[in-house]
Amino acid sequence: xxxxxxxxxxxxxxxxxxxxxxxxxxxxxxxxxxxxxxxxxxxxxxxxxxxxxxxxxxxxxxxxxxxxxxxxxxxxxxxxxxxxxxxxxxxxxxxxxxxxxxxxxxxxxxxxxxxxxxxxxxxxxxxxxxxxxxxxxxxxxxxxxxxxxxxxxxxxxxxxxxxxxxxxxxxxxxxxxxxxxxxxxxxxxxxxxxxxxxxxxxxxxxxxxxxxxxxxxxxxxxxxxxxxxxxxxxxxxxxxxxxxxxxxxxxxxxxxxxxxxxxxxxxxxxxxxxxxxxxxxxxxxxxxxxxxxxxxxxxxxxxxxxxxxxxx
Amino acid sequence: xxxxxxxxxxxxxxxxxxxxxxxxxxxxxxxxxxxxxxxxxxxxxxxxxxxxxxxxxxxxxxxxxxxxxxxxxxxxxxxxxxxxxxxxxxxxxxxxxxxxxxxxxxxxxxxxxxxxxxxxxxxxxxxxxxxxxxxxxxxxxxxxxxxxxxxxxxxxxxxxxxxxxxxxxxxxxxxxxxxxxxxxxxxxxxxxxxxxxxxxxxxxxxxxxxxxxxxxxxxxxxxxxxxxxxxxxxxxxxxxxxxxxxxxxxxxxxxxxxxxxxxxxxxxxxxxxxxxxxxxxxxxxxxxxxxxxxxxxxxxxxxxxxxxxxxxxxxxxxxxxxxxxxxxxxxxxxxxxxxxxxxxxxxxxx
Numbered sequence: 001x002x003x004x005x006x007x008x009x010x011x012x013x014x015x016x017x018x019x020x021x022x023x024x025x026x027x028x029x030x031x032x033x034x035x036x037x038x039x040x041x042x043x044x045x046x047x048x049x050x051x052x053x054x055x056x057x058x059x060x061x062x063x064x065x066x067x068x069x070x071x072x073x074x075x076x077x078x079x080x081x082x083x084x085x086x087x088x089x090x091x092x093x094x095x096x097x098x099x100x101x102x103x104x105x106x107x108x109x110x111x112x113x114x115x116x117x118x119x120x121x122x123x124x125x126x127x128x129x130x131x132x133x134x135x136x137x138x139x140x141x142x143x144x145x146x147x148x149x150x151x152x153x154x155x156x157x158x159x160x161x162x163x164x165x166x167x168x169x170x171x172x173x174x175x176x177x178x179x180x181x182x183x184x185x186x187x188x189x190x191x192x193x194x195x196x197x198x199x200x201x202x203x204x205x206x207x208x209x210x211x212x213x214x215x216x217x218x219x220x221x222x223x224x225x226x227x228x229x230x231x232x233x234x235x236x237x238x239x240x241x242x243x244x245x246x247x248x249x250x251x252x253x254x255x256x257x258x259x260x261x262x263x264x265x266x267x268x269x270x271x272x273x274x275x276x277x278x279x280x281x282x283x284x285x286x287x288x289x290x291x292x293x294x295x296x297x298x299x300x301x302x303x304x305x306x307x308x309x310x311x312x
Numbered sequence: 313x314x315x316x317x318x319x320x321x322x323x324x325x326x327x328x329x330x331x332x333x334x335x336x337x338x339x340x341x342x343x344x345x346x347x348x349x350x351x352x353x354x355x356x357x358x359x360x361x362x363x364x365x366x367x368x369x370x371x372x373x374x375x376x377x378x379x380x381x382x383x384x385x386x387x388x389x390x391x392x393x394x395x396x397x398x399x400x401x402x403x404x405x406x407x408x409x410x411x412x413x414x415x416x417x418x419x420x421x422x423x424x425x426x427x428x429x430x431x432x433x434x435x436x437x438x439x440x441x442x443x444x445x446x447x448x449x450x451x452x453x454x455x456x457x458x459x460x461x462x463x464x465x466x467x468x469x470x471x472x473x474x475x476x477x478x479x480x481x482x483x484x485x486x487x488x489x490x491x492x493x494x495x496x497x498x499x500x501x502x503x504x505x506x507x508x509x510x511x512x513x514x515x516x517x518x519x520x521x522x523x524x525x526x527x528x529x530x531x532x533x534x535x536x537x538x539x540x541x542x543x544x545x546x547x548x549x550x551x552x553x554x555x556x557x558x559x560x561x562x563x564x565x566x567x568x569x570x571x572x573x574x575x576x577x578x579x580x581x582x583x584x585x586x587x588x589x590x591x592x593x594x595x596x597x598x599x600x601x602x603x604x605x606x607x608x609x610x611x612x613x614x615x616x617x618x619x620x621x622x623x624x625x626x627x628x629x630x631x632x633x634x635x636x637x638x639x640x641x642x643x644x645x646x647x648x649x650x651x652x653x654x655x656x657x658x659x660x661x662x
Contacts, residue, residue: 107635
């Protein structure tokens, strides 16, 4: 039998590694509700991770690092906005372009700025925040209330984004754009402005999602640090049916598989060996694909999602 | 007559787009180099020398061109169909791995080589078939699935070369070497220029023929232009989408195994420095036209090889390749509306 302490540890770790996924996929939900399929999310997270690290490293302040990752994330999503909104370019290709540009810029500057081309380590990180009372509840306190501010922020964003999308005029307008931008503009909605606002929100969330990797989870930057999290987040939006609660559930599922792949040795010592441990690195991506096969078949998102308006 | 006019106008337009994007890429890269106190003109001269300076460097650039060209010719076919395969990197690794296993299993000789190439191509096909099926049968966006398949594929290959197929006589995780007698022969003595480079070049007219002179190519074009029209015209859109995606997988797998049989002789973690992603930029820069793709492949290969001279001579990091690639991608995209803008102002008439 697996011990309790290990299970509690797994549950807590699941929430911890799910945090960037929760933030990124909530951001993607907002823009997809406005009819934009932003596959540049991966790039926005990467720039967030990079700028967060750079900010924290060169100013010596984690809080300024946090500010920088938000700025980096929003610049990236707004650049995507220029491509698809102002220049009316294909959404998919624009997203890919953003990803490649983000990869190129962050790689070049990491190599150029640091001796040996490797980013150094940060002296300190955003650590767990002790929550009085709630944190001392046995088991539950350890699982939910033993985390960094980023985890709480992610959890709070779930109801906030849900309210924003379903209970406010802004959300209603946003969703009407997602269904049909042309009709929405006939109704007097400023489609361009609304889409930029949505991208701005996504930029903040994706920037933090990336930044927390460098200034809270790991303590350095590497261009592979985001792994496929951006694309996993896009999958989560589909699996969660563009619903913040569904997105939370999806993020937890992927957080859990990530923890499973990392701790397979502790959880299942019978099958563990250096070989299987390495093989299990592919588990999160395999699960993402299987989840898409099971839960992603012909789901209907916002009607105008990914479509270009007007002439090409 | 009018048909010819449209074609030549489109070609002229895509050439101007490509040249403009290359120019802008060099311009922005220059600014970035100036920021690091490097003379950009000198840097680009070093880059050019590093790529084409002498017969050895030139042949190395051609060797580098081969996998890029094979990958991007395949991607051009799927992009024509508006199917965005970004999983060529994983397809390449799987093709290389399976082909290598077969080459070693059969032993030396021509049969071993041919079987390896075939199995390598089939490996790429299978790896692309999963996202292709998911797209056609379940309607799941291929960009997401092909990218995720990269991670599954590359981790799988990493594991295979670390454990079941690890070379017993080397320290690093890598596969055993393929038999020397099954390797692609060197076509220019004294260099590493191998038969695979010639095969890559031979693919250019083949893909051109496929796209311009066969029903398959015609259908791919129609589906890419407008799937509704294609469906109305009796084309089975799903089939064409599926075929174009697995076709790009075949070429990606072939690129991987050619790289092994041509110069690397084993599968290593460093087999591809991102050819699958470079191929995306190359296909777009070449406007998905086989000849354009061929020229763009040489260009990107030159930047790659030139950058190592640059790194050595001026201490500029190799990441410059990725930087220029990203810039190229953005500029190729943005040049279309830019040219249209100039046309609207009457500045440019195409």
